[in-house]
Structures are given as structure tokens and as C-alpha cells.
Amino acid sequence: MKNILIAGAGLSGLTLAWRLRNKGYEVNILEAADKAGGRIQTVTLNGDTPVEMGATWFGEKHVNLLSLLGELGIGKFQQYDTGIALFESMSFVPAQHFDIPPAEEPTFRIQGGTSTIIHTLLEKIGSERLFLNTAVKRIEEQDGNLVAWDNHHREWKADAVVLTIPPRLLVNTVSFSPELPGQLSGIMQSTHTWMSESVKFGLAFETPYWRNNGYSGTVYSQAGPVVEMYDHCSFKGDAYALKGFLSGSVQHLDEAERKQQVMDQLKKLFGNNVPMNGDYIDRIWSREKFVHYPYDGYIIPHQNNGHSIYRQAFMNGKLWIAGTETAPAFPGYMDGAVTAANSIAGRL
Ligand SMILES: Cc1cc2nc3c(=O)[nH]c(=O)nc-3n(C[C@H](O)[C@H](O)[C@H](O)COP(=O)(O)OP(=O)(O)OC[C@H]3O[C@@H](n4cnc5c(N)ncnc54)[C@H](O)[C@@H]3O)c2cc1C
Known part of the structure; x- marks a missing residue:
């Protein structure tokens, strides 16, 4: 039986672990963070309102993700966009109302929240194979096998190692002996980690006051701090939330100040009757040390995502780099993972 070590318990690492377990392989998954999911993180506000701090949407074209959802028996539902959308061009000009024409392709969300995929995969794999708070630090090739060391100085021998860590973080936090080829290291240094610079917020409410007043909840703003926002009510329609992205300029504020600025903007957009009784949460992804590694200079979105070098295996065919940024189609997205x-x- 082949013994495979996987680094990273995000969507890519867990999907791979499940597929390999189904083939009869022995699999161990090392995860640096204190929970699985990586860039998929559904949190619960107001006790029962699922809100996505990470991945949320997908479409019909994401066939590999859709196929996984089918295999796992996980349902999807369409993003709510009925009603008036708002656009703020400047802070001192009232928001413009507009209708968004029906999308050619619908956008979907996961019933129960995106983390349902992670929890379902973990149930199938068995959590005894997952080692949390365990970061891979070094990988050595020894006598035809690979040996990995973690942050607790434990040694993991494996027939093959698959790293699903975002490439730029990987090349800056894991060492290798013998060293990786210079071309691979160079590409990894300049591979963009999708969405890792974003600031996301969610707000739960006791009523969907925007829907009740004819608004879709969709907002685009150049006046900020909210730059983009959407309805985020639950699949069953019994838990009410708005979710969106904040301008990076609010990062220096504390969370209470950011919440106040968001609520002030919502009052400006929807009127003073906006009920301020909901839980608020936000996440600054550039502070997530197991996802983001700061760039030395400017890097364009998706730079080197899906580069052909990620199709190769290294260390005599025993070391593989996976994770969404390596996928040839839809790299960066859940489908890519x-x-x-x-x-x-398929190749192991
Ligand atoms: C704010 C935000 C919004 C997004 N929105 C969407 C969306 O709407 N639709 C969509 O399709 N995609 C979206 N994405 C992208 C999507 O989340 C990713 O494509 C997908 O989750 C990546 O999965 P992954 O397993 O490849 O990587 P990750 O989820 O990044 O998993 C990598 C894992 O490796 C772990 N790790 C790091 N270092 C080590 C180490 N040394 N040893 C062991 N483990 C380590 C990390 O903790 C992490 O759990 C979004 C992402 C973000 C951040």
C-alpha cells in the first residue's frame, strides 16, 4: 500500500485525501492551522446565520466542483439578486438605483454554507488522519523515500508528498533537500495567491429589511468602506444577512470602528431605519499567516496561476505541488482546487 503525506487541509488537500483513501492508499494530512478549510470558512452569526468569510460563489462552468458536490450529495441554490441594486460613484452624491439584467449564467451558493464541503469530506476521510496545528517545515529525499519534518520536530516518512499550500507561501516557509529547481522556486515566488489581499465582512439581521423595501442587497461603491455587497440570506430563507468586501484602507481601524463605518454607509444607502441589531464580523485575509505571504513588488491577480511547471513531479517523481493556484483551468477558484x-x- 502506498503511504501519501498531504500538506494542507483545504478543499484541494481534503478532496485528494478522499480520492486516495477510496483507492486504498494510506493518507496522513498535516494542517498548520487549528481547523480545516483553508480559504473556505463559514462562520455563524446571530446563532444560526451562516456567513462566508472565504469562498462563496460558483457557476455551471465549474464542472469539477459540481461533480464533487454531486458525489458528496451537497445541494446548491441560486444567489438572490431580485430588486434594486445601488451604485455609489462618489461619497457626496446620492447612490444611483439600477436594475441588473438577468445573468446569462446563474451564480450559486452551497446549501448550509461552503464549509459543508469541508465537513462532509472530513466525515468521509476520518478525522484521525488529520493532524491540526501541524505545519510542514522541511522535506528531504532519503534513500528513495521522502521524509517531512513538522513544527513539532516530528518526522513523517512517505512514498510521496503532495503540498497543497499556496505556492508563494510554500516556497517561503518550507525548505527542501535537495533544493527545488530554481525555475520552480522562481515561479512559486511570483504566483499570486487568489483573494488573499481581500477584506470580507458579514452582517446578520433579524429581518431582511432590504428585501422588504425592494432592494436586492447588491451594492457597488467607490465611496467605501463597503466596495461590493450582496444579499447573503440562508438557503431556507430563515436567516438574514448581507455580505461583501471592504476597501483595504480600513485595515488600520479596529473591528468596532470598521463595523461603525459599514453601518453608517448602510444607513446612507438604505435609510436611517436600518436595524442595527445584527452580529458583525470581518476578516482581513492578508493577516492569515497560513494563506498569505507578502509580495516583494507588484503582482497581477492570477499571475502564474496554472503555470505548466505545476504539472511536473519533483524529487524523482515523489513530490507534487497541488492546490488551486496550480490548476490548468479556473486556478484560484474552488473548481481549480x-x-x-x-x-x-489520477497520476499517483
Ligand atoms: C475572501 C475569499 C473569497 C473567495 N471567494 C471565492 C468564490 O466566491 N468562489 C471560488 O470559487 N473561490 C473563491 N475563493 C478561493 C477559494 O477559497 C480557493 O480557491 C480554495 O478554497 C483553495 O483551496 P486550496 O485547498 O487549494 O487552498 P487553501 O484553502 O489555501 O488551503 C491550503 C491549506 O494549507 C494550510 N497550510 C499552509 N501552510 C502549511 C504548512 N506549512 N503545512 C501544512 N499546512 C499548511 C493552510 O492552513 C490551508 O488550510 C475565495 C477565497 C477567499 C480568501
Whole structure:
């Protein structure tokens, strides 16, 4: 039986682990953070309102993700966009009302929240194979096998190692002996980690006051701090939330100040009757040390995502780099994470 070590318990690492377990492989998953999911993180506000701090939307074109959802029996539902959308061009000009024409392709969310995929995969794999708070620090090739060391100085021997860590973080936080080829290290240094600079917020409410007043909840703003916002009510329609992105300029404020600024903007957009009784949460992804590694200079979104070098295996065919940024199609997205896992599972 082959013994495979996977680093990272995000969508890519867990999909791969499940596929390999189904083939009869022995799999261990090392995860640096204190929980699985990586860039998929559903939190619960007001006790029962699921809000996505990470990945949320997908479409019909994301066929590998859709196929995984089918295999796992996880349902989807369409993003709510009925009603008036708002656009703020400047802070001192009232917001413009507009209708968004029906999308050619619908956008979907996961019933119960995106983390349902992570929890379902973990149930199937068995959590005894997942080691949390365990970061891979070094990988060495020894006598034809690979040996990995973690942050607790434990040694993990494996027939093959698959790293699903975002490439730029990987190349800056894990060492290798023998060293990786210079071309691979160079590409990893300049591979953009999708969405890791974003600031996301969610707000739960006791009533969907925007829907009740004819608004869709969709907002685009150049006046900020909210730059983009959407309805985020639950699949069953019994828990009410708004969710969106904040301008990076609010990062220096504390969370209470950011919440106040968001609420002030919502009052400006929807009127003073906005009920301020909801839980608020936000996440600054550039502070997530197991996802983001700061760039030395400007890097364009998706730079080197899906680069052909990620199709190769290293260390005599025993070391593989997976994770969404390596996928040839839809790299950066959930679909890319599944595609990368499927590809490695097929080739191992
Ligand atoms: C704010 C935000 C919004 C997004 N919105 C969407 C969306 O709407 N639709 C969409 O399709 N995609 C979206 N994405 C992208 C989506 O989340 C990712 O494509 C997907 O979750 C990546 O999965 P992954 O397993 O490849 O990587 P990750 O989820 O990044 O998982 C990598 C894992 O490796 C772990 N790790 C790091 N270092 C080590 C180490 N040394 N040892 C062991 N483990 C380590 C990390 O803790 C993490 O759990 C969004 C992402 C963010 C951040």
C-alpha cells in the first residue's frame, strides 16, 4: 500500500485525501492551522446565520466542483439578486438605483454554507488522519523515500508528498533537500495567491429589511468602506444577512470602528431605519499567516496561476505541488482546487 503525506487541509488537500483513501492508499494530512478549510470558512452569526468569510460563489462552468458536490450529495441554490441594486460613484452624491439584467449564467451558493464541503469530506476521510496545528517545515529525499519534518520536530516518512499550500507561501516557509529547481522556486515566488489581499465582512439581521423595501442587497461603491455587497440570506430563507468586501484602507481601524463605518454607509444607502441589531464580523485575509505571504513588488491577480511547471513531479517523481493556484483551468477558484486534486489522484 502506498503511504501519501498531504500538506494542507483545504478543499484541494481534503478532496485528494478522499480520492486516495477510496483507492486504498494510506493518507496522513498535516494542517498548520487549528481547523480545516483553508480559504473556505463559514462562520455563524446571530446563532444560526451562516456567513462566508472565504469562498462563496460558483457557476455551471465549474464542472469539477459540481461533480464533487454531486458525489458528496451537497445541494446548491441560486444567489438572490431580485430588486434594486445601488451604485455609489462618489461619497457626496446620492447612490444611483439600477436594475441588473438577468445573468446569462446563474451564480450559486452551497446549501448550509461552503464549509459543508469541508465537513462532509472530513466525515468521509476520518478525522484521525488529520493532524491540526501541524505545519510542514522541511522535506528531504532519503534513500528513495521522502521524509517531512513538522513544527513539532516530528518526522513523517512517505512514498510521496503532495503540498497543497499556496505556492508563494510554500516556497517561503518550507525548505527542501535537495533544493527545488530554481525555475520552480522562481515561479512559486511570483504566483499570486487568489483573494488573499481581500477584506470580507458579514452582517446578520433579524429581518431582511432590504428585501422588504425592494432592494436586492447588491451594492457597488467607490465611496467605501463597503466596495461590493450582496444579499447573503440562508438557503431556507430563515436567516438574514448581507455580505461583501471592504476597501483595504480600513485595515488600520479596529473591528468596532470598521463595523461603525459599514453601518453608517448602510444607513446612507438604505435609510436611517436600518436595524442595527445584527452580529458583525470581518476578516482581513492578508493577516492569515497560513494563506498569505507578502509580495516583494507588484503582482497581477492570477499571475502564474496554472503555470505548466505545476504539472511536473519533483524529487524523482515523489513530490507534487497541488492546490488551486496550480490548476490548468479556473486556478484560484474552488473548481481549480478540485481539478488539481483530481489530477494528482489520477497520476499517483
Ligand atoms: C475572501 C475569499 C473569497 C473567495 N471567494 C471565492 C468564490 O466566491 N468562489 C471560488 O470559487 N473561490 C473563491 N475563493 C478561493 C477559494 O477559497 C480557493 O480557491 C480554495 O478554497 C483553495 O483551496 P486550496 O485547498 O487549494 O487552498 P487553501 O484553502 O489555501 O488551503 C491550503 C491549506 O494549507 C494550510 N497550510 C499552509 N501552510 C502549511 C504548512 N506549512 N503545512 C501544512 N499546512 C499548511 C493552510 O492552513 C490551508 O488550510 C475565495 C477565497 C477567499 C480568501
